[in-house]
Structures are given as structure tokens and as C-alpha cells.
Amino acid sequence: MGVGGGLYRSRLEKMDEEALSYLSSLAEDQEILLDDIEGTMAHVIMLCEQGIIPRDDAAKILSVLEELGEKAIQGELRLEGDYEDVHEFIESKVIERLGIEIGGKLHTGRSRNDQIALDIRLRTRRLLLEIWEAALKLADELLSRAEKELETPIIHYTHLQHAQIGYVSQYLLSHLDHLLRDIERLEGCYRRTNMSPLGACAVAGSTLPLNRELVARLLGFDGLVENSVDAVSSRDFALEALSAVAIMMVNLSRIAEDLIIWSTSEFDYVELPDSLASPSSVMPHKKNPCILELLRAKTAKVIGLLTGSLSLMKGLPTGYDRDMQEGKPLIWMALKEARNSLNIMAKMISSIRFKRERIVEVIEQSYAPAIELTEALIKHAGLSLREAHKLVGSIVKTLHEQGRVLRTLTPEELSAAASRVLGKSIALPPTILEKAINAMEIPGQRMTVGSASPKEVRKMIEKRREMLTRAWAGLKSAEKNLLQARQFFEESLKKIIKD
Amino acid sequence: MGVGGGLYRSRLEKMDEEALSYLSSLAEDQEILLDDIEGTMAHVIMLCEQGIIPRDDAAKILSVLEELGEKAIQGELRLEGDYEDVHEFIESKVIERLGIEIGGKLHTGRSRNDQIALDIRLRTRRLLLEIWEAALKLADELLSRAEKELETPIIHYTHLQHAQIGYVSQYLLSHLDHLLRDIERLEGCYRRTNMSPLGACAVAGSTLPLNRELVARLLGFDGLVENSVDAVSSRDFALEALSAVAIMMVNLSRIAEDLIIWSTSEFDYVELPDSLASPSSVMPHKKNPCILELLRAKTAKVIGLLTGSLSLMKGLPTGYDRDMQEGKPLIWMALKEARNSLNIMAKMISSIRFKRERIVEVIEQSYAPAIELTEALIKHAGLSLREAHKLVGSIVKTLHEQGRVLRTLTPEELSAAASRVLGKSIALPPTILEKAINAMEIPGQRMTVGSASPKEVRKMIEKRREMLTRAWAGLKSAEKNLLQARQFFEESLKKIIKD
Amino acid sequence: MGVGGGLYRSRLEKMDEEALSYLSSLAEDQEILLDDIEGTMAHVIMLCEQGIIPRDDAAKILSVLEELGEKAIQGELRLEGDYEDVHEFIESKVIERLGIEIGGKLHTGRSRNDQIALDIRLRTRRLLLEIWEAALKLADELLSRAEKELETPIIHYTHLQHAQIGYVSQYLLSHLDHLLRDIERLEGCYRRTNMSPLGACAVAGSTLPLNRELVARLLGFDGLVENSVDAVSSRDFALEALSAVAIMMVNLSRIAEDLIIWSTSEFDYVELPDSLASPSSVMPHKKNPCILELLRAKTAKVIGLLTGSLSLMKGLPTGYDRDMQEGKPLIWMALKEARNSLNIMAKMISSIRFKRERIVEVIEQSYAPAIELTEALIKHAGLSLREAHKLVGSIVKTLHEQGRVLRTLTPEELSAAASRVLGKSIALPPTILEKAINAMEIPGQRMTVGSASPKEVRKMIEKRREMLTRAWAGLKSAEKNLLQARQFFEESLKKIIKD
């Protein structure tokens, strides 16, 4: 028989059932079951090392916890019963097995306040690592696809209207650069998350000689959330994680939007692989970009979860307030959506097909080179930008009305237009004109850093390769630290249990 | 063996597994399993009545669906397997049993687009009814508690500072009035939700002679979402439901905030029943108002879910977009939190204890009657509001510095202060002064409609009782309509199956 | 010299300047300057009628207020100086002119708490009326444009992929139907907004014989927010207004998205009039749909303002809290964006050009009739939906690979495909096949209510015309009530001033 429902109710009568169900976080705590057990074990190891509880008791408690942990990994430990949360559940299990005199020592020097702060940090840390890795993998994919599509042309749009001719590679690299900044943000957030709150007790610390640093080392933290009030009260690391992934998702949603539009039959620039497309239940001719639509929607969901979390924390009194319990699942939900979206986007980027012929066909019809014609008039005919803009605008208007493409513009027409529009005669060498209105030749003429020119794209690819190597090293180093801490944990545990 | 995963993939190769898991709404569709079966049965009944599918086939299909429905009610129908969603799942089950020639007729004239629009409306309708009822029950509780606390004094706060002396009853009634407006909003939303989209097919309707009105009648809808594009594309009813409950929750969170503050040991105005309070895991002296804190947090969550839903729908192309799938669980989550919060608040209102003695003690010390003293000076000493305000402000300042309560003010001190502050002598009859600074006598002197006076509170209670009767009638009438539709459904079903 | 900054500081020392600037709502209160003066005049009229202040004093105060009101209308009354808000500003102006003995009576029986609640309701009411009218005008525009584009074809999209052939008229009508529901929501909200809070005083009412109903009548309110606590404390009407316009904007943003996509050179279905399009500063060939993009963005802004407002109110103690001051500009901002967006959308709808030839060209190439072919096979060849779906899917795949459009499908190919895919021979009469794959003939074959068929569209237009007449009547009636109240106000005012 469990002691459930009343472990902590020393002073209070029984709780109403509906209230317990409203209150209980048991179902959601499945997420942090392993983290809670791991954190509790570290705490007990420390209690033992500090002589706060006898080695024998510690060994017994740790054995039970180890067993519970293994069951949890096997999926055999279901969080069920009249418990308010995972903490009460685990303590009850230990007391059931070892009695209140030994089992009752489990949480010596801890309260649920620092315990849950610990669990959230452990869980968030795990998810941040997964996201970090998924982001790096997507970055790899963007880079390698950019190399493959080095000179695949595309139209860059502004206002969803043709702007300038560019390359698919440069398009992909622009999102890679965004992602690298996302990764920087994740890294900063990881650093601020990976600090141990344990030892803060209820809120003001303990009169027992707890060794906070030891617990932090056992669990692979980089340091302490030193001030006990801060340790129990703050959730900024979680809000920061939510913000970082919200910003990242917003950008992923923009890639999704591009690809959705490019896969319409009107644009027809890309074709989704069957393995990532959905059919219609009633329209057999359709190949729907559902995954991309869902990614877009999940972005909205993540925005909502961030909003909800900020609103939840707003105006809470300092200290622990039960409101924070409700914040936990919002964090997991958002972080998991982000991780999954990165993974699916990596698949999409690696397997989507760019339809070069169709893109070239559109480019050939496009007035996009107008901007380079304008620049040619500045460079070679001495016009000011605004004069050139006026002139080209007028030419485009005429051609458009005549149903002609820009490329058909003759030197004579140009001269005539200049006289008419600007009242001057201009002399643009025909070969310059020829080059300026030949869409496919334009990128090669670009001279600015980071532009859609073959040379610049190549340079960017080189640099990104190095940047990515450094970015991977950041993750590897964090993972190595955790691995070493894990070994220390295992040894410390063995020393107690085996003795 | 199921046909799962590929029922609709007439043209497409197999889907990637990770993509399917990203895409699948199967887990969430458990929520609408029953609604989907019910809607499908109504559709098949109509197909049969219209002669679109033979009665024999219809009977077979309906029998299988009935069976699936019963299993679902027993909790024995788990939505599992390689299906994208509940629609594919159900159709696959039927085809498994009846073969593609008969089973394949299940969705004749429907697409997942109108089907899911239907399911969401059915599910939202059910939840709205539950919320509607829970809101009415809370309203009942507020009213009946107001009757019990008719003259229990309380301080009304502004800026969390003492403002005026009032009654607990009036406080409760103010929230009842808010709730009555919430209920009006729910009713409007229910009316706009309870319209049938079925028969819109993919988006533009069907060349089959579907009888949309018949399906609507079978399912208890009040009418059609007539335009097929609108039927498939719009989710304003759901956004409206989310808004209505968000506004309602915001107000509930304010009651929660009041009670949290009133249950501090510093205020000590109320005591939570043990059955609705939580203990501390380490601080045995505590009785924590966790339920109220959670309600406050759930409000933030609902705000986030609304935000996410609006953001999700923003800028979607007209028609059905897969983004909308992601919106469904946001709706259920929010509506359920609202329903549960109403229920728990009703329990709280009925069982919390107002500590009259303590409240009176605070009132006796309060400067709150200053406002009525000011009004007395206007009424009986001919001062203008601003003069009186100045005078009383000065008096309060002096008393406060002397550590004296307002009640100790003597007529002489008043006169002296008037000369000093206003440079005039005033004559306030001592009995008037006596009444004006006697906190407990103030409510009885109030003269305005809706004020904290015994007479007004009584009047409001009378009126609210009638308003609540009318409000209940609205719900009852909606429920009756559904019941009658259910009977018509059962009879129509029986006619086909039994034949 | 003004008395600014300290009018109410009877007890407190001078305020810090930075604090005053942080605190002051003076700049934003320009929005409600007129409302505040109007409300104050009504209050003074009532004070006079009730004999609370002498007729002579009332007349003097009302004259000053009238003058201030006229200045305000001329734009000559700037809210400047060391005042916390408009209330203090106005009162100071009156006291400057009439002295504290008379001018100080201005706010007898009122506090800023009920005063600001009144001002917000008056201002929100004005904005709601403007939005209501703008929505009706857009509805008119949608209807009249639908009549003009009765049989202009369009492709209805789902997932931004071709779904079914329809009509521009039906598309426009679907948004009209949404708008009619938006108008219903606005009407409900107007009803709940148009209630008078004045007379609630600080929060608990007054011991002065204020006549709340009279003030309500003078200002054109439909009734009272009876409970004084509710009157001062609640802002649900404003949250409801924000929700209603957020939902409406979300739908407008979807029209905007459609038109942005349709105006790309790839789709090329519509052409924006020059008067509503923007040029590029550097790309002379461009015609940017900036207005539509801004409408989409303003939708996001309104969502943010709603979120902020809900979050602001969450967990506030009952009563008046200064937080609410910060909520006011959020309301105006959102409501004005909504009004302006409706107006601009009406212009867009009336002047955008649908390029029929281009649309027909795309339709002729589209596989969209596949769904009607599927239905023809059900109707005329006895296939089940799922069989037909499979068959048509396979046919579309083959045609697509061969670069052929659906219309080229021959009866022989159909038969052959049936044998291959379903293992059965089918007999679809050639004339049926011919009609089923002829895109332009499809709408005429639709049989369901509300579908994209000429008959149904005509019926819907008829009905909508009546619905719109009724909808206009709702607005007209509200406006008439206000006008009558205005007359009553003027007469009451004249009676006092002229006496």
C-alpha cells in the first residue's frame, strides 16, 4: 500500500479528489522522471559524503533509486496514483520499501522547490543538447546542399515580386547564417541553464552542511545558481530557451513558406520527394506540402507557448509559486516541436528537387535585370541613380504593355527613351547593354561582398565550413563535460553501494 | 493487416517514417474519435436516404461504425498504426471489414476537409456545453454564497490599498455579473459554432446530390455553414471560443489573486478548506493556496493558446491548409482548462471561510471611511469636493503620524483643521461626524444604485436570481435540441440497419 | 498658473519628475479628451438636477466645460503640463477659472476610477461604431463585386495546390459570410460595452444621492453596469472588442495573402490598381502589394495587442489597479488598425482586376477536375469512392509524366487504366467523361447547397442582400439611439446654462 496523497500533509486533512486532479502534475512529470531520480541520487550521494546520513542508509536508498531508474528506462515505472507530483511519488516508493526511518531521509535538506528547479534544468539541458545537435545537422545539410546548387539560379523576391537574379546556394547560405546565430543563442542559453540550484532548500538555504558544489559536479553542471532565492525563484533560463527556439522557428517557417509557394503548380520551382509529401483523401492529383504547413503552424504554437510562459511568470511574487508547475509542459512542448522541426527540415533540404529548367524559363521572362540595367546606366552613361531609375521604369512600362521581355530592348529604343524621359541623349555601349539585360549573365558581374555572385558564394561556403567546425566543437565540448561528470557520478555511486 | 499509411496515396510513393510521425495527428485525434464516427454515420445515413449508396451497403457500413463507436466508448479502440489521422484510421477499419467495394463508399462526397471541420465543431460544441454548464454552476454558487455573506464586511481595494468598506456579497456579485457576460459570450459562440460544414467536400461542393440539411438535422446543428469555401476554410468559431474562455479565465484569475492575497497570514481574511489546500514538502506549517495559483497559471496558458491559434491562422491562404491540424489540440487544451477551472472555482467559492472577526478588526483600523467623511463635508458643511478632499487629506496625514485611527477624530480637531487648511470655519454636526467615521455604519448610508449598501445588495441578489433562471433556460434549450436530434438520428439509423 | 501635478496630493509631498513622466497618461489621453469632457458635463448636469450642487455653480462649470470642449474640437486644447492625466487636467482648468469653491465641485461623487471606466467605454463605443460601419461597407463591396464576378472562374486551393474549379463570386461571398459573423460579434460586444459605469465612485458607490440612470440616459447608454465593484474593475468589454477585431483581422489577412500570391507574376490572376500599389526605390519594374502586406502585419500587431491586454489584466486584484491605465492605448491602437484595414480592404476589393484570360489558361492546364471525374465514376460507373480515387490517381500520375492535361484523357485510356488498376472493366459514357474533364463545365454540374455552381452562387447573393439590409439596420438603430440621447443632453444642458 502506498502512502500516496498524504506524504506531506502533516497538518492538513485529506484533499478533495477533483482538486488533486486539478493540482497533480503526475502525468506531465513522466517527462522528468529520470531527471528526478538522477538528481535525487546525486543528492543522496552528497548527503552520504557529508556524513549527514549514514553510509548504510545511503546505500539502501541508492539501490532502490537505481532500481526505480532502471524500471523507468524500461518504461515499467508508470507515474500513477494519488500523488501530487513525481517527487512525492518517488519518495513514497522509497519509503514503502525502506520504511520512514530510512526512506524518510531521502529528501533531507531539500524541498520540492529546489528539486523541481533542478529537474527542469536537467530536462531543459537534455532538450537543448538535442536541439543544438539537430540545428548543427540542419546547418550541415544547408551547407552541403548549397555546394550542390552552387550556380542553380533562383529569383530573389521582395514583396513576393521578382527582385534580382541569384543562386539557390546563396539562398540556402542566408538561412545557414541565421541558423548559426540561432546556435549562438542556444549556446548562451545552455550556459545559463547548466547551473545547479540544488541546495537552496525551500528558498533560504539550510542549516545542514550540504555540499552544493559536489552535487553540481556529480550532475555535470558548470556551476551554482548561488543565491538560494534566485535558485528557487528564477525561470529565466527556460524563458530564454523558449525565446531562442521561437526565433529559430520563425525563420524555419520562412523557409517553409518559400518552399510551399515554390511548389505550387504556378511557380513550380521545386518538387517535394514523395516521401515528404501528402496525398489528398479525395483529390488524387494533389501532392501536398503538409509537412511544411505543419512546421509553419508549429511556429505559431511555439510563439503561443512562449507568450503563455512569459504571461505566467509576469508579476509572480519572488520565491516559489505553484504557477510555475503549469509552466513545465509548455517548455517541453515547445522544445520538442523545435527539435522535430529541425530534423524534418534537414530531410527536406537534402531531398527537395530544384527544377532548374523551369526556373531559367521564368528568369528569362523576368524584368528582374532592370536593377542591373539601372546600375549600368550609372556606371557607363553617367546618369544619377534617380535619373536611371526613372528611365528604366519608363522602359519597363512600355515593354510590359507591348508584352515584350527586357532582353529585347535595343540600343536605339534606349536612346529614344532617354531623350523622351530625361531630355538627354545617352551613350551606353551595346555590349554593356547586352550584358546588363541578359539575366543569366548578371550574377557574374556583381562586385559586392556577400552578393549573389559565383565568387562570393564560393567564399562564403569556405568560411561557413570553418564556422561549422567551430560550432560543432562547442557542442562536443559540452557533451564531453557531461560524460566526465557521469563517470564521476557512477564511481561515487559504486563506492557507496559496493562498500 | 491494415491498409494504413497509404489509403490515399494513389499517386505517391511511401512516406518517410519521421515525416509521418511529424505529420500524424493520430494521438490527438483520440479527442474526436467519437465525433468522427458520429459524423460519419450521419453522412452515411444521408447517402443512403439520397440513394447515393444502396441501403444494403449503408446498413453494413453503419453496423461496423456502430461497433467501432461502442468500442471507442469502452475505451477499447486505440488510435494506433501508420495512419495520418482518425479519418484514415476509421475508413481503413471499415475497408478491412467490408472490402474496398463497399467500405470504399464510406466517404463518398466528403473530403477530410469538410470532415475535420465537422469534427472540430462537434467537439467544440460538446466542450462549450460543458463550459456553459460549469459557468452556470459557478454562477449559482456565487449567488448562494452572496446570500450567505450578505452583510459580511470586506474592504474593497484599489491599488491593493484600502479604498472603501463594502460587503463580501457585493464582491461576489460583481464576479457573478462578469460571469453572466461570459455566459452571453459563450452563448453567442455556441450559436455560431453549431452550424454544419458537411457537404462542402474538398472546398467547392459536389456533383453528387448530397443533402446537407439532412446531415445537419441528424447531428443537431442549427443550420449550415452555407458557402462551401467558408465551411472548409473558417475557424473563427474556434478562435471565438478561445477568446471567450480567455476573457473568462482572466477574470477567474483575479478572484484567485484576491483569495491568494486574502489567505496570507498578513491579511488573514479567508481560510481555505484543507480539502483544497496543499501542504509543503519541507515546511510543515504551511497551507498553500496551490489551486488558486494553478488557476492563475492556467489563465496564462489559455492566453498563450489563444495567441498561438490566432498566429497560426494569420495569413493562411483561403481554403484548407494543413496548418489547421496543429490548431486542434490548442482548442481542446484551452477549453478543458477553462471547464476544470470553473469547476474548481465553484468548489472554492462554496467552501472558503471568510474570517469576519479579523476583517472587522482591520476595518476598525482603516482610514477607508475618509471618502465618506469627505462626502459628509460636502453634504453637510457645504465644502466643494476638492476643499473637502484637501481637508480630509491633511487630517489623515496628521492622524497617521500620531498613530491614531480615523474614528478618534473629534469635532474640535476637525474645525481646527478646517481653519488651518482651508482658512474657513465649518460646522459639521457631531452626530454626522460620528456616523461618517464609523466604518461599520457606512454601508447603510450609501445611496447609489449598485453600491455596497444592504438594500442595494439585496436588490441585486433578487435580480440575479431571475437572470440566472433565464441563463439556465438558454442552456436547457440547446440541450433539448440536441436530444431531439439524437432521437431522430437513432430512428434513422434503426430504419436502415433493421431493414 | 496651473495647479498641476498636485491637485490630489492632499497628503503627499511632490512627485519625482521622472516618476511623473513614467506615470502620466497625458499624451495618450488626447484620445479621450472629448469623451472626458462630455462625460463630465453629463455628470454635472445630473448633480444639478439632483440638487447636489446649486444650479448657478453648475451653469458656470458647464460653460467652462463647453468652452473647453469647443477648443478641443478645434484642436486648440493641448494636454500639456505636469498633470497625471486628463481628469486632473480638466479639473485644474475649471478650478483655475472658477476657483476651488465652485470649480472644486466638478467631480463631486466621482473618482478617477469610474471616470476612466466611463471614458474608455465612450471611446470604445465610438470606435466600435466606426468599425461596424466600415465592416458593413466592406460587406457591401464584397457583395457588389461578387455580383460583377458572378461567373469569373478561379481555382480554389487547398494546401496552395489546385483543388477545385470555382468562381471568384463564391470566393468573395465566403469572406462576406465570415464578415457577417464578425459583425455579429461586434454587435454583441457593442451591447456589452454600451453600459454606464458612472456613479460607482471609487469602487463601492456614494453616500450622495447620485442618479446613475440619468447620467446613463444623457450619454446614450443602454443601461448600467450595476454593481459598483464590477463597474470600476471590469474591462471584459474591451478585451472582447480586441478579440472580435483580432478574429476579423485574421480573416482579412487571409484575403490579403490570397491577393499577394495571386498578384505574383507566376500566378498573375489579379492586377492591383496603381493607386493601391507601391513602387520600388531601386527596382523600377516592380509593383508591390505593400498595402496587403501591411494589413497582414497589422493583424500580427493586433494579435500582440490583444495578448498584451489579456496578460495585463491577468491576476490583477479586483478593484481598480493602475495597470489598467497602460491598457488604454493598446485598445485604441488595435481598434484603429482594424477600422483602417477594413476601409483599405474595401477599396482593394472594389478596384482589383481579375485577369479572366490568365485564370482560364491555368484552369485548362489544371488537374483540378480529377475530383469531379472521381465523382462521375461513382455516379455512372458504380465504383466506390476509394476505387475511383485510386483509378483517377493512377491516371493523373501517368498523364503528368507524359506532360498531358486531364482533358486529353480518352475513354479507351480510362478503360485500360480501370482494368490495370482495379482489375475491372468499367463503362463510363463518353459524354459523361467529356463533361467531367472539361474544367469550364464543371461548376454547372454541382448539386450541393452553397457550392461553386452558378445557381447556388446566385441564391447566396440574393440571401446576402437581405442579410446585409438587416445588418445595416442594427447599426442604424444604435446610431439613432445615440442621436436621441444627444438631443436630450443638449436640451438638459441648455436648460441649466440658459436659466
Next chain:
Amino acid sequence: MGVGGGLYRSRLEKMDEEALSYLSSLAEDQEILLDDIEGTMAHVIMLCEQGIIPRDDAAKILSVLEELGEKAIQGELRLEGDYEDVHEFIESKVIERLGIEIGGKLHTGRSRNDQIALDIRLRTRRLLLEIWEAALKLADELLSRAEKELETPIIHYTHLQHAQIGYVSQYLLSHLDHLLRDIERLEGCYRRTNMSPLGACAVAGSTLPLNRELVARLLGFDGLVENSVDAVSSRDFALEALSAVAIMMVNLSRIAEDLIIWSTSEFDYVELPDSLASPSSVMPHKKNPCILELLRAKTAKVIGLLTGSLSLMKGLPTGYDRDMQEGKPLIWMALKEARNSLNIMAKMISSIRFKRERIVEVIEQSYAPAIELTEALIKHAGLSLREAHKLVGSIVKTLHEQGRVLRTLTPEELSAAASRVLGKSIALPPTILEKAINAMEIPGQRMTVGSASPKEVRKMIEKRREMLTRAWAGLKSAEKNLLQARQFFEESLKKIIKD
């Protein structure tokens, strides 16, 4: 006469007036007027250095721009007229003065797309620096106040119930620690913001030999947003700034909430200085913490602005979309609110009075030492935590019922309770008991790092002093870089103009 309204309309007819007003960002662009001029000057200097425009023309243009800049600083340059935005306004002014042949060269090689990206970064940078400094000043204030309140006792709350006895100093330090993390986030964001997008042209770069690095150096940027698509398209730096301040505001709002509650007459722990408190217009006895309430509300506003901004960017096609224009004022609004809130909070922290006597009075009555009594029983009586918890819970319940404070507990009662509750006899030395239940002696007994003990608080203060020195150095270094760039800019400018 200005050329306004049509500078860029080479191809388009005149714009509708209502559309222009809907579209125009002129009013909001006042915010970036100086930034736009500064950025434009740097661009022209570069054009001149690169030989793209002749030195003479550059000198003329720069002189006009310098003059406009001076006027702008004097507040004499009002953004008025038929212009879409500040870019068109400035260019028009220059062309008015110099004619289209020279003035028309102003934007050679630039589009509004990279120009506005630049302006937003310049403006955001300025605001981030102001916020950074304000945050450091608040941090200074928190530290110096913590030193002053080193051993001023306070109760730490959880669930707004008494948890443990602590110090005001530790409370303030906990918020200092949060703020230091906020500053870290701001610093990371500043780094990512301070990169130059200029030279990206419309989106794909230019065929003119623009020197992007030179412009970056002239404007004090740390580097380039290299990829031109990224430069024009991304706003993650702004979303990050909004997130960082939203998280910071959420924490400030918690301080505000604490102080609001502590300044109620029921808690009465703090007294606001008159200079930061507000009076009531009708209740002369009140001293309202309006500033703190507004800060709480502004937090909600900032959350809304972040939400709106994320929602605005969600799903935008890559490239520049006009939606982004609407995002600008949301950024300024949020960042300014944050800056002002930091400043006002610093004033509050430095001048609020902690009422030691009252706090001690409450502490003496509090059951808060129960947790330390529990720990004493663990340490000195060999009980397990759970046993001790049970025992103390029972004792507290009894004392509470008897209306006795914890301090009155006798050794005999303790023993008796142990026998009754645990069925064991325990021996807690009376001096230990005495210390454990003497609230004021508890902090001195705390042994954990970061706890509410005099020793730990002193240690933390020492460390924070150093951390703050380092944090200030970060800001100083950023400011120094900008100063040096400014000198380089001035010299480069002089060289051209003076030549």
C-alpha cells in the same frame, strides 16, 4: 515644392490618399531620422572614396545632409508631406536642393531594403546601449542597497505564505543575479545587432564596387551581415532584443509585485517615498504604488509587442516584405518601456524604506522557523526528514489552534508530541531547541553556500562587486569602439567637405 509622393513611381500612376496614409511610416520614422541621415552620410562618403560618385558631388550632398542632421537635432526637421517614409523624404529634400543630376546620386547602390535594415540596427543599437547602462545602474543600486540592508530581516515567501526567515540583502542580491544574466543576454544581442547590412542593395548585392567594410567601419559596426539575402531579410536581432527585455521585464514585474504587496497596510513592510507614490483623486488617505503597477502592466505590453513581432515575422517569404515596416515601432516601444522601467526601478530601490520593526514583529509571530526546527531534529535527534516533518507539522497544528507562536514550544511539549506522533521518545538539547525556534537567530545557523546567512550574504556582495566591475567594462568597451568610429567618420567627412 517637394517631389514627394512620387519619387519612386517611375512606372506607376498616383497613389490613393487613404492608401498612402495606411502605408506611410513617416510619423514613426521620426525615431530613425538621425540614424537614416548618419547612415546615408556614411554611404556617400564610401561612394566618394570608391570613386563611384565625384568628390564634388559628394561634398555637396554631404553638406546638405549635415545641415538636415543639424536641423533634426534641433527638432526643426519635421517628417511631413506625401512621402512613404524617411528615405523618400530625405532623398527628396536633397534633390530639391541639388537637382536630380547630383541629388539623384544619393542612394546609388542602395535600396530601401538595406537602408531600413541599417536604420533599424542603428536605432536598436542606441536603445540597447541605453538599456545596458540602465540595467547596470539598477544593478549598482541593488548592490549598494543590499549592503545597507545587510541584516535587515525579511520573510521569504513561497506561495505567498511564510517560508523562511531571510535578509533583505539576499532578496535584493537574488534580483541582482537575475539582472546580471539579463545583461549577459543584452550583450550577446548587442554583438549580433552591431553588424552592418548596408551594401546588400535590394537583396542580391550590386554590380557597383561598393565597399561594405568601409561603411561598416564608418558607422562603428563590428562586422558585416555578409550574405546580402540575410542582410535584407533577417530581423532575428530585433526579436532577440525584444525577448531579452521581455524576460528582464518579467523579473522586474516580480519585484514590483513584491513591493506592491509589501506596501499594503496589511503587510506594511515597506514605505514608498512620496516622490514615487500617487494620491487618490477622491480618497485622501491613500498612497498608491502606481509606478509599480505600471511597471507590471508595461511588462504585459512588452510581452504583447514581442508576441506581435514574432507573429508578424512568422511565415514571411525570404527577402524584404513590407510587413517588416510595421514591426519597427513595436521594437522601439518595447525597448523604451524597458529602459524607462529600469530607470524608475533604480529610483525605487534606492529610496524605498524597509520598516524593520514591523518586519521583526511579523517574524516573531511566524511559524517560519518550523523548517529549521525540523532540521535540528534531523541533526540532533536522529530523526529522518519525514519523521521530523510529521512531528513538527503536528506541533504547529496544535500551537496554531491554541493561538500560540512557535517560540513558546517547550522541551516537554516536544517530547510529548514525539511520543504521540512518532511513538518514540527523542532528546533535543534545550539550547538547541531554543535556538531553532528563535527566528532572529536562525540565519546565523545556515551552512549552505548562497543561503540567507550573514556570512554568505557578505561573500556574495564581495563577488558581485567584482562581477559588476567586469560588466561595466563590457559596456565601456562597446562605447569606446563607437566613439572611435565616430572620430573616423568625422575625419572622413571633413576630408571630403573641406577639400
